[in-house]
Amino acid sequence: MAPPRAPARPGVAGVAASEIPPSTPRAGTTPGVLVLVLALLLGIQPVTTDLYLPALPALTAGFGARIAHAQLTLTALLLAFGVSQLVLGPLSDRFGRRPVLLVGLSAYVLAAAGTALASSIEGLIALRALQGAAMGAAVMAARAIVRDLYQPAEGARVMSRALTGLGVIACLCAPVGSVVTDGLGWRFALAVPALFGVATLALVALRLRESLPRPDANALRPSAIVRTWGTVLRHPTFLTFSALTTAAYGLLFTFLASSSFVFLQVLGLSRTGYGLVMLWNSLAYIAGTFLCRHWLARHGVRGSVARGAVLSLAGGTLMGALALADVQTVWAIAAPLTLVMLGHGVHQPCGQTGAVGPFPQAAGAASALNGFIMMLAAFGIGGWLGTHMDGSTRPLALGIWFWSGCIAVLAWTVVPRFGGDHRAR
Numbered sequence: 387m388a389p390p391r392a393p394a395r396p397g398v399a400g401v402a403a404s405e406i407p408p409s410t411p412r413a414g415t416t417p418g419v420l421v422l423v424l425a426l427l428l429g430i431q432p433v434t435t436d437l438y439l440p441a442l443p444a445l446t447a448g449f450g451a452r453i454a455h456a457q458l459t460l461t462a463l464l465l466a467f468g469v470s471q472l473v474l475g476p477l478s479d480r481f482g483r484r485p486v487l488l489v490g491l492s493a494y495v496l497a498a499a500g501t502a503l504a505s506s507i508e509g510l511i512a513l514r515a516l517q518g519a520a521m522g523a524a525v526m527a528a529r530a531i532v533r534d535l536y537q538p539a540e541g542a543r544v545m546s547r548a549l550t551g552l553g554v555i556a557c558l559c560a561p562v563g564s565v566v567t568d569g570l571g572w573r574f575a576l577a578v579p580a581l582f583g584v585a586t587l588a589l590v591a592l593r594l595r596e597s598l599p600r601p602d603a604n605a606l607r608p609s610a611i612v613r614t615w616g617t618v619l620r621h622p623t624f625l626t627f628s629a630l631t632t633a634a635y636g637l638l639f640t641f642l643a644s645s646s647f648v649f650l651q652v653l654g655l656s657r658t659g660y661g662l663v664m665l666w667n668s669l670a671y672i673a674g675t676f677l678c679r680h681w682l683a684r685h686g687v688r689g690s691v692a693r694g695a696v697l698s699l700a701g702g703t704l705m706g707a708l709a710l711a712d713v714q715t716v717w718a719i720a721a722p723l724t725l726v727m728l729g730h731g732v733h734q735p736c737g738q739t740g741a742v743g744p745f746p747q748a749a750g751a752a753s754a755l756n757g758f759i760m761m762l763a764a765f766g767i768g769g770w771l772g773t774h775m776d777g778s779t780r781p782l783a784l785g786i787w788f789w790s791g792c793i794a795v796l797a798w799t800v801v802p803r804f805g806g807d808h809r810a811r
Contacts, residue, residue, distance in 0.1 A: 420535075421544065423594050425551025426586045427487070427528035430494070431467075432552065433582045434521055435460060436559035436664065439646040440657045441572035448572060449507040453647065453775060458511050460643055461768030463518035468761025470522035475530070475754025476614075480605035482598045483527040483534070483750070484590070490523020491587040498580035502573045517579075522757065524586070529738055529753040534597040538743030542687060546678045546735040553672035553731070560664030564657040602747065614751045622804040627740035628756050630691065630796050632763045634733040637698070637726065637789035639764040641667075643771050644782040652777060653716055663720050670724045674731015687736050688805050694732030695797035701725030702790025709783035719779060726786060733793065740805060 438445070438459075446456040478486040497517035504510035528548070532541045566575045604610040618624050649655040649663060674694070681690035705722035738756065745752040767785070774781045 419593050420531075421547050421551065423589055424528050424531065424544075424548035425555065426582075426589060427524040428548055429552045429555035430521055430524045430579075430582065430586060432556040432559050433579050434463065434498075434517060435642055436556055437563040437578055438572075438575050439642065439664075440560060440564040440650075440660055441567040441575040442646045443650055444567060444572045445510075445576075449510070451507040454773065455507050455511070457643060457768050457771060459507075459514045461765050462511050463514040463521075464639070464761045464768070465518070465765040466515040467518035467522045467525075468758040468765070470519035471526045471754035471757040471761075473754075474523050474526050475750040475752075476605045476611050478523075478527055478530055478598070478750035479602045479748060482596045482601060483531050484594060484596045486523050487527050487590050487594070488587070490520050490527075491583055491590060494520035494524070495580050495583040495587060498583055499577065502577035502580075504576075522754075526750065526753045526757055529742055529756070530749040531597045532739060533742045533746060533749035533753070534599065538739055539682075539687070541739040541743065542682055542735050543679055545739045546675045546682070546731075549731070549735050550672055550675040553668050553675060556671065557665050557668035559668075561658075561661035564661035568657055600747075605748075605751075611751070614748050615755065618745060618748065618752050618755055621744055623744050624741050624752060624756070626796070626800050626804040627737045627743075628759050630733060630793065630801065631737035631741060631756060632760050633789050633792040633796060634698075634730055634737060635760045636763050636767055637702070637786055637793065638730060639767050640771070640782060640785035640789060641723065643764075643768050644775060644785075647775060648719070648779055648782050649716065652779060653714065653719075655716060659716075663716065666720065667723055667727050670727035671731045674728040675735065676731075677728060678732040678735050681732065682736075687740060688802055690732055691736050691797045691801050691805070694729040694736075695794040696729075697725045698729035698733070698790040699794040701727075701729070702787040705783045706787030709778075709780045714779050719783065723786070726790060729790075729793070733797075 442456055442459075445451075445459070446453065449455075474486055474490065494517060497513055497520055501510055501513045501517060504513055529545075532545050532548075535541075536544055562578065563575050566578060602610075605614075645664075646660065649660045650657065655663070674697075678690055678694070681693055685693065701722040701724065704725070705719060708718040708722070741756040742749050742752045771781060771785070
């Protein structure tokens with residue numbers, strides 16, 4: 387049953403917003419189908435980043451490339467992913483989420499198929515960057531759709547359910563990548579995301595209706611874009627939750643960018659064993675999304691974020707301490723990471739919806755800026771890891787410890803002060 391209608395309030399550009407979105411989708415898509423679509427749109431990111439990780443060492447050897455070049459297949463993708471959202475966000479505010487999704491997913495499928503045919507590491511990096519730019523349409527639109535259809539507090543619960551689906555997809559990525567790489571080769575592992583993209587594109591085309599209640603005819607005017615970005619970037623709630631999501635993704639990306647080399651080459655784990663470690667981490671993340679929904683009902687967003695930070699800092703500190711003590715085993719990474727991933731399942735739903743929440747009339751632009759900030763940090767982390775991998779677990783462990791500390795500081799000091807339901811101004 388939809389909640390009572392709220393009075394109109396000003397949007398970010400001073401235009402009256404229609405109404406606070408109801409608790410059931412007004413776009414004609416049933417709640418169950420909507421969550422499935424959101425899970426696939428958000429899940430395209432781990433499919434693109436996690437599934438090929440077991441193939442990364444073989445890919446590097448196949449091209450005769452250096453580790454730093456191999457890292458660029460991930461960091462270039464993520465930089466393009468972040469930058470593209472700055473364009474795709476205003477486009478979706480002007481023309482709607484659905485057209486941007488259809489074009490973006492079509493480009494994703496073509497780029498993903500092209501990566502499997504790349505003849506050089508440079509060509510692969512370029513195609514992965516194109517793939518990342520197209521991926522931006524899916525993730526940006528998913529966050530904007532949630533804001534189109536739900537109030538921020540309820541949107542966090544919906545986002546949590548969608549991210550549970552993302553966790554299920556992530557569970558399968560590394561094991562599937564390991565099996566495909568071992569059985570068919572690393573090129574086939576690069577081709578699998580194209581199949582996922584085709585399935586997602588078909589579901590969006592057939593079952594998802596437009597969610598944007600009122601396209602903004604001025605969204606693409608340079609002056610309007612600059613004004614909207616300025617409004618978003620000055621808003622304390624956006625800055626607070628963008629900092630939280632950036633720290634949380636920085637932690638995750640530190641693991642993703644270095645884990646295949648650490649587990650496969652430093653610790654000597656098999657590809658199957660590595661896939662099982664990634665599966666375990668994804669299960670911990672799924673459990674974190676369930677924990678998030680439980681805490682949201684009892685403690686709200688700020689209380690949930692604070693409790694999740696306890697898990698993140700405990701896991702990061704344990705991992706860092708074991709690395710400094712020169713304990714180089716699989717479980718010295720995997721066991722603390724369980725706590726870290728539980729916390730991650732809390733911080734991402736709360737952070738992503740919190741950053742976009744104050745901007746019902748510019749959800750695309752706000753989602754794009756949030757994504758850009760996260761990916762800019764990821765690009766920097768990837769560059770640092772590419773030059774600091776030293777044949778030990780320390781770069782991975784100390785990086786995670788650093789980001790878990792950042793999460794704790796934000797969750798316990800900044801979020802309680804600025805994480806309220808501020809209106810856009």
